[in-house]
Amino acid sequence: MGERKVTVAAEVGLHARPAATFVQRAKLAPMDITVTKSHGGDSVNGKSILAIMALDVRQGETVVISADGEGSEEILDELAAIASTP
Amino acid sequence: MGLAAVPDPVFSAGMVGPGTAIDPLRGPGQAVAPIAGKIMKLHPHAYVIVGDDGRGVLVHLGIDTVQLKGEGFRLLAAEGDRVGAGQPVVAWDPAAIEAGGRSPVCPIVALDALSGALTGFAEGAVHVGDELFRWE
Numbered sequence: 749m750g751e752r753k754v755t756v757a758a759e760v761g762l763h764a765r766p767a768a769t770f771v772q773r774a775k776l777a778p779m780d781i782t783v784t785k786s787h788g789g790d791s792v793n794g795k796s797i798l799a800i801m802a803l804d805v806r807q808g809e810t811v812v813i814s815a816d817g818e819g820s821e822e823i824l825d826e827l828a829a830i831a832s833t834p
Numbered sequence: 835m836g837l838a839a840v841p842d843p844v845f846s847a848g849m850v851g852p853g854t855a856i857d858p859l860r861g862p863g864q865a866v867a868p869i870a871g872k873i874m875k876l877h878p879h880a881y882v883i884v885g886d887d888g889r890g891v892l893v894h895l896g897i898d899t900v901q902l903k904g905e906g907f908r909l910l911a912a913e914g915d916r917v918g919a920g921q922p923v924v925a926w927d928p929a930a931i932e933a934g935g936r937s938p939v940c941p942i943v944a945l946d947a948l949s950g951a952l953t954g955f956a957e958g959a960v961h962v963g964d965e966l967f968r969w970e
Contacts, residue, residue, distance in 0.1 A: 764850075765844045767850075768844050796946050797850060797945045798874075798884070798890040798945040798946050801882055801890075802874055802875065802882075804875065
């Protein structure tokens with residue numbers, strides 16, 4: 749299982765533009781994408797804007813993004829870059 | 835007024851999801867729940883209500899209003915509350931938002947809906963209780 753641990757840098761957290769950008773990219777992936785807060789809690793569907801908003805990741809919090817399968821490393825790199833963009 | 839006219843590409847391009855937008859009356863008013871359900875997320879400037887069928891609708895009060903950090907907004911309900919459609923959730927004054935140099939336009943977005951899933955968009959003036967769109 750591929751993973752990226754990322755600290756969310758945007759002032760608004762993983763909401764609004766960062767969340768929409770993240771989900772838009774995740775939806776293009778052929779495999780499942782999950783997002784989990786690094787200190788524990790539920791894994792949510794990275795392709796659902798509702799699930800990402802519900803996860804409520806604030807600026808400075810760290811999440812683990814997971815994906816598995818062919819091409820997942822590139823997708824994880826892109827998603828990590830989106831999540832860590834200030 | 836439709837999402838395309840919202841002065842924020844995140845909404846106007848449908849990145850958050852399909853929906854519409856309301857150009858609110860200027861003056862003190864109350865933003866209400868667009869559907870019956872549970873308040874899943876409540877910020878002063880935005881909230882998400884999730885219906886019993888699991889579908890969520892986002893209401894965003896004005897554009898770039900996260901920058902106000904709650905100033906000018908008063909919560910009339912709490913996160914986790916069950917609300918009926920049309921029940922007041924946040925009190926605010928669109929005129930004050932506009933006077934502060936921000937658009938008070940409110941995107942109403944069907945989260946995770948496919949773009950073709952919404953029909954029957956309202957046009958022209960709407961009042962509390964009017965149907966904005968249908969989510970099949």
